[in-house]
Amino acid sequence: MKKVELFFEQLLWKSRFLVLIAVIASLIGSLVLFLVGTLDIFKVALKVFYYYLGRGSQDIHEFIVTDIIVAIDIYLVAVVLLIFGAGVYRLFISPIDKSEESGAAHPFNIQTFDELKDKIVRVVVLAVIIEFFRAVVDIQFSTPLDAIYLALSVLALAASVYLMNMSHDKAPGKKNLNP
Numbered sequence: 001m002k003k004v005e006l007f008f009e010q011l012l013w014k015s016r017f018l019v020l021i022a023v024i025a026s027l028i029g030s031l032v033l034f035l036v037g038t039l040d041i042f043k044v045a046l047k048v049f050y051y052y053l054g055r056g057s058q059d060i061h062e063f064i065v066t067d068i069i070v071a072i073d074i075y076l077v078a079v080v081l082l083i084f085g086a087g088v089y090r091l092f093i094s095p096i097d098k099s100e101e102s103g104a105a106h107p108f109n110i111q112t113f114d115e116l117k118d119k120i121v122r123v124v125v126l127a128v129i130i131e132f133f134r135a136v137v138d139i140q141f142s143t144p145l146d147a148i149y150l151a152l153s154v155l156a157l158a159a160s161v162y163l164m165n166m167s168h169d170k171a172p173g174k175k176n177l178n179p
Contacts, residue, residue: 017092023089026084033081087119
């Protein structure tokens with residue numbers, strides 16, 4: 001019976017390498033999104049260049065801010081995938097030596113699932129805020145009530161960021177610098 005137990009324990013231990021599928025897929029997805037975001041920025045830059053040469057058919061002021069915000073959103077999702085891949089690798093396979101040398105504050109130095117979740121949630125919340133900003137750029141106010149709704153939305157976002165930072169500052173292992 002001990003041999004069977006030993007066999008299953010070895011099998012379970014080696015099964016941790018299955019996470020490499022998620023790690024590799026996350027890194028590929030991150031690379032793809034970094035490329036897409038960069039190409040989108042180059043496309044905007046090219047349109048701006050043509051606009052100022054007098055060859056552009058569309059006014060750049062109609063799309064430039066929105067297109068750049070979309071590219072930033074794409075970059076943030078790429079960062080989420082990168083942090084996820086590195087975090088899962090570190091938790092299941094091995095610490096990443098170079099990030100260990102960089103210190104505990106490096107985004108790849110993830111010690112627990114809660115820490116991985118916290119880092120991913122922070123980037124996702126930032127992406128949501130940027131998406132909200134993009135929507136606000138395109139908004140057309142038809143009534144004064146629309147402006148009030150916008151103000152309440154901004155207040156709710158600010159409160160959520162404040163509460164998220166408060167909970168992060170009070171997390172176990174964090175030193176509070178305020179006396």
